[in-house]
Amino acid sequence: MRKWGKKAAQRWITLCLTGLLILPLASCGNNEKAKNLVSEKEENERIVNLFSPMEKVDPNAKNVARSASDLTIAMAEEELGVTVAYKTYTAEDYRDKTYDDVTLERARNNMDDLYLLNPDTLLALGAEGALMDLSGLDSAKNLREIIRTANTVDGKLVAIPQEVVAYGLFVNKTMFDQYHLELPQTPDEFLECCRVFQENGIKTPIGANRWWLETFVFAQAYADLYNGGNTEAEIAALNSGESRYSDYMRSGFEFLKELIDRGYIDAKTASVSEAIEAERPDFLAGKTPIVMAYWGAANTETAYGKTDFEMQVIGFPSSRGQMPVMPMTGFGIGANAEHAEDALRIMDIIVSDRALQVYSETNRVISPSKNVKVDCVPALRPLNNRIEEGVYVLGSNASMKVEQWGNTCLIVRELLNGATVDECMAAFDALQDATLG
Numbered sequence: 001m002r003k004w005g006k007k008a009a010q011r012w013i014t015l016c017l018t019g020l021l022i023l024p025l026a027s028c029g030n031n032e033k034a035k036n037l038v039s040e041k042e043e044n045e046r047i048v049n050l051f052s053p054m055e056k057v058d059p060n061a062k063n064v065a066r067s068a069s070d071l072t073i074a075m076a077e078e079e080l081g082v083t084v085a086y087k088t089y090t091a092e093d094y095r096d097k098t099y100d101d102v103t104l105e106r107a108r109n110n111m112d113d114l115y116l117l118n119p120d121t122l123l124a125l126g127a128e129g130a131l132m133d134l135s136g137l138d139s140a141k142n143l144r145e146i147i148r149t150a151n152t153v154d155g156k157l158v159a160i161p162q163e164v165v166a167y168g169l170f171v172n173k174t175m176f177d178q179y180h181l182e183l184p185q186t187p188d189e190f191l192e193c194c195r196v197f198q199e200n201g202i203k204t205p206i207g208a209n210r211w212w213l214e215t216f217v218f219a220q221a222y223a224d225l226y227n228g229g230n231t232e233a234e235i236a237a238l239n240s241g242e243s244r245y246s247d248y249m250r251s252g253f254e255f256l257k258e259l260i261d262r263g264y265i266d267a268k269t270a271s272v273s274e275a276i277e278a279e280r281p282d283f284l285a286g287k288t289p290i291v292m293a294y295w296g297a298a299n300t301e302t303a304y305g306k307t308d309f310e311m312q313v314i315g316f317p318s319s320r321g322q323m324p325v326m327p328m329t330g331f332g333i334g335a336n337a338e339h340a341e342d343a344l345r346i347m348d349i350i351v352s353d354r355a356l357q358v359y360s361e362t363n364r365v366i367s368p369s370k371n372v373k374v375d376c377v378p379a380l381r382p383l384n385n386r387i388e389e390g391v392y393v394l395g396s397n398a399s400m401k402v403e404q405w406g407n408t409c410l411i412v413r414e415l416l417n418g419a420t421v422d423e424c425m426a427a428f429d430a431l432q433d434a435t436l437g
Helices: 006-010 064-080 099-108 119-127 138-142 145-151 173-178 187-199 214-221 223-227 231-240 245-261 267-271 280-284 340-350 353-363 378-388 405-416 421-436
Strands: 013-015 047-052 054-056 083-088 114-117 167-172 290-294 311-314 330-333
Touching: 047 099, 047 340, 064 083, 064 340, 064 353, 099 114, 099 119, 114 119, 114 340, 119 330, 119 405, 138 340, 167 173, 187 245, 214 223, 214 245, 214 405, 223 231, 231 421, 245 405, 245 421, 267 405, 311 378, 330 340, 340 353, 405 421
Parallel strands: 047 083, 047 114
Antiparallel strands: 013 054, 114 330, 167 290, 167 311
């Protein structure tokens, strides 16, 4: 592999696997004690500041995501003679500020140039006019249509990712075979699998956390909306208030409530657990047969990339069968960025086909470019096959006036903490009414 120069070799930053990364991170909650914000400033050098969920760790530690991201950043640095200064924020515990909270503060105060944005912050900042329109970049011409749809706010393409994040169910296929179970397609089949596992001594069949249970909801809520041939009209009805988000969401919340009531999900543990950290040990030990995670988690040993059993990644149960859920993250540039010109040039390089080919081959992920394709690991083929068939739902869609990923996550937490399904639906109605005025 080509060496990209001194800057990449000396970089001490690791990009956390967050589904590129969807793990919202928490801080110490005190800006005056922002010990996790790493500031790099060199005199007499062209600097572009990048804020993203990264950690400063041992530079010799192997990390696929860091390698993939660093290679593309290094390409831009070498070509443009610019230094990308990483500003980072690291989780401390679930009670404190999230990465999204800090991103909003920094972007609204023009503290950085480039930002790695989760879906809710992407929509909020795009709606505020706080992000540049990237549609004029040469690299933007090669994007898949799904990327444009999910990242366009008020007619502006406000973010571009380096990978298409797909969520699925990570299942211990060996355990399914042991109990003669077929991999589930529908909600009823999924419930039956959980029943069999529990009756055979597996107390909690599903390992869950406080971030990703909304994937079950999206799979059921929007299976028909995105795969029924009437997507634009249904979204228009939601945006006008003619249709209610609660009508779409109810079946998914009722399903989650049933999983909790039957003890298939430990709601108390899930409500205070960070993604992967809580469920990973039992999944790898063969004590929990089902967890949920994003595509990249199947590629790294720090998550689920090395198991002692056969693992498969499938879609979530829905009326249309196994359903991948695809939220969108992406890199955005502040509308009033101090180093806007250099930031745009860097963006154009790191999301170019040549850079995305390097990124995708290194990280083995789905590329946002329609021109870049990479073989996935065997465990991911069931999920990938559905996506290639065009069967999936979006967990975030900037064309919907009510932000989806973050809001649904928060309302799911209310369910975990004892709220009824009706109370959760009332929260969606109130959110829709407030958003539409």
